[in-house]
Every structure is written in C-alpha cells, then in structure tokens.
Amino acid sequence: MTTAAKVTTYQYVNRPYDRVRATLHQKEGSLFQAATRAATARTDSLASTLKIAIQGFELGVDVHLEVFDVTDRKPAPPQGPGTAVRLGWKAARAASIFPQMEATLSAWPLSADETQLELSGSYQPPLGSVGKALDTLLLHRIAEAALHRFLEDVVEQLRKDLRIM
Numbered sequence: 001m002t003t004a005a006k007v008t009t010y011q012y013v014n015r016p017y018d019r020v021r022a023t024l025h026q027k028e029g030s031l032f033q034a035a036t037r038a039a040t041a042r043t044d045s046l047a048s049t050l051k052i053a054i055q056g057f058e059l060g061v062d063v064h065l066e067v068f069d070v071t072d073r074k075p076a077p078p079q080g081p082g083t084a085v086r087l088g089w090k091a092a093r094a095a096s097i098f099p100q101m102e103a104t105l106s107a108w109p110l111s112a113d114e115t116q117l118e119l120s121g122s123y124q125p126p127l128g129s130v131g132k133a134l135d136t137l138l139l140h141r142i143a144e145a146a147l148h149r150f151l152e153d154v155v156e157q158l159r160k161d162l163r164i165m
Contacts, residue, residue, distance in 0.1 A: 004122040009148040015162045017109030035153040062092040082108035099123035
C-alpha cells in the first residue's frame, strides 16, 4: 500500500467567524453543493462536479460529496476557537481510476471581520504503482488545483450567503 498524498490550501473570507461558523453548522450540505454548483442533493451525499483549468483546458468529474461531521474546537491558547468540517468525495463513475479524497475544512477567526479557511486533505493515487508515478508527475498538481478551486467556490458561496448589510 502506498502512502497517502496530502494537499492543503487556504483562503480568507471577509466575514465574522461567528457567522461563518453558524453557516457551516446550519448549511453544511447545501453550502458545499452550492459551492460546487451541483443541482441534486441526496441524503448525506451530494452529486457535484469538481473542475479545474489546466493550460486553458477545463477538466471536470462528477463526484459524490459527503459531509461526515461538523465540530467546534473550544477556545484554547494559542489557536482560539475554531470549527472543523470533515468531508470526502469520490468520482460518481469509474471511481477506481480516480482518487478518493478525505479532507477537513477548518475555520477560525483572524479578526472581528475576517475568518481563515484551510482545506487539508489526503488521497491514495489510483492504479497502484502506475498511479503513484502519474501522481508524482502530474496528478498531485491536479489534486492541488481541484482542492484550491473547491475552497475558492466555498469562500465565494460564504460571501454570497453572508452579505454584509
């Protein structure tokens, strides 16, 4: 068995942490569904499309996205309060040729009006040693780009949902 590949990306959202936290708890599934521009929700699973652009070409794959849980971290120095959303996704079709991702979206306050989001995940490259070699050459960058795009979409959706009045 190969070692899981790890990817991490982060973004900031110019919204107060308490409002971001409430949205993550209240709208967990629908937030990610909207962020991935999905049309259909299922029980504990979402059909979505993850997309990335590589040198002018857009690649996409339909995925089933599942939110496992949303938990809060109690305020404790030095990190302070935070919220973690554990989620995962796999390809809706031909899942054996695409990596399955497990990730945690973490949120914590940076200031009264700004929240940091970090998405950190891991996956096993598919197709054994051939997949591992492809991952080293190209697939890891695709996974990083997909994670980054997904987090950008989450931030965009949070900004829409939490418009400052």
